[in-house]
Amino acid sequence: DAKTTQPPSMDCAEGRAANLPCNHSTISGNEYVYWYRQIHSQGPQYIIHGLKNNETNEMASLIITEDRKSSTLILPHATLRDTAVYYCIVRAEYGNKLVFGAGTILRVKS
Amino acid sequence: NAGVTQTPKFQVLKTGQSMTLQCAQDMNHNSMYWYRQDPGMGLRLIYYSASEGTTDKGEVPNGYNVSRLNKREFSLRLESAAPSQTSVYFCASSDSPSSYNEQFFGPGTRLTVL
Numbered sequence: 001d002a003k004t005t006q007p008p009s010m011d012c013a014e015g016r017a018a019n020l021p022c023n024h025s026t027i028s029g030n031e032y033v034y035w036y037r038q039i040h041s042q043g044p045q046y047i048i049h050g051l052k053n054n055e056t057n058e059m060a061s062l063i064i065t066e067d068r069k070s071s072t073l074i075l076p077h078a079t080l081r082d083t084a085v086y087y088c089i090v091r092a093e094y095g096n097k098l099v100f101g102a103g104t105i106l107r108v109k110s
Numbered sequence: 111n112a113g114v115t116q117t118p119k120f121q122v123l124k125t126g127q128s129m130t131l132q133c134a135q136d137m138n139h140n141s142m143y144w145y146r147q148d149p150g151m152g153l154r155l156i157y158y159s160a161s162e163g164t165t166d167k168g169e170v171p172n173g174y175n176v177s178r179l180n181k182r183e184f185s186l187r188l189e190s191a192a193p194s195q196t197s198v199y200f201c202a203s204s205d206s207p208s209s210y211n212e213q214f215f216g217p218g219t220r221l222t223v224l
Contacts, residue, residue, distance in 0.1 A: 043200050043215030087152060098213060100152030
């Protein structure tokens with residue numbers, strides 16, 4: 001499985017864009033990058049995923065570098081409710097299992 | 111449409127006791143999963159069921175058994191609970207056969223083993 005590296009924590013001001021980086025330098029050509037988040041005490045929630053093109057949905061944007069060795073999750077206008085642990089995941093080799101690392105704790109502050 | 115439901119929400123066991131954690135999904139998903147999450151850590155896969163009638167070990171299967179009762183339900187059993195199994199347990203489901211589908215998670219079961 002391609003491993004991911006994320007900063008342990010980040011702060012963001014409310015209303016500003018939150019940019020969460022992820023390094024996945026050993027990613028294989030057919031592996032997708034997934035982002036999930038976990039708000040305190042709840043189950044993880046899917047945010048977005050992509051292969052090589054940039055992706056956008058109602059929650060966030062995903063920017064993947066051309067060499068696919070890193071990506072950035074962008075929350076365009078962070079709110080206090082976006083405070084959570086954000087997990088960058090490269091899909092595991094077998095089946096459709098997800099392998100979670102420690103993630104990035106994002107604190108949105110007013 | 112309830113999504114993924116788990117019972118119980120909380121449970122306290124004594125060492126050596128057994129119990130079964132229940133999980134059900136109403137999204138007609140083929141694949142189901144059991145994860146555990148220890149304090150300050152990410153989720154670790156215990157067992158998964160790619161489709162009805164099949165189960166496979168994940169990263170940390172020791173001390174657990176699973177049953178895929180039908181397409182909707184996937185249970186996790188602790189035969190002889192140990193303090194090291196104190197954790198939050200999450201069940202998830204996803205569509206298949208595509209491997210690139212999001213997983214939907216339940217609210218979790220908080221288990222304490224004394």
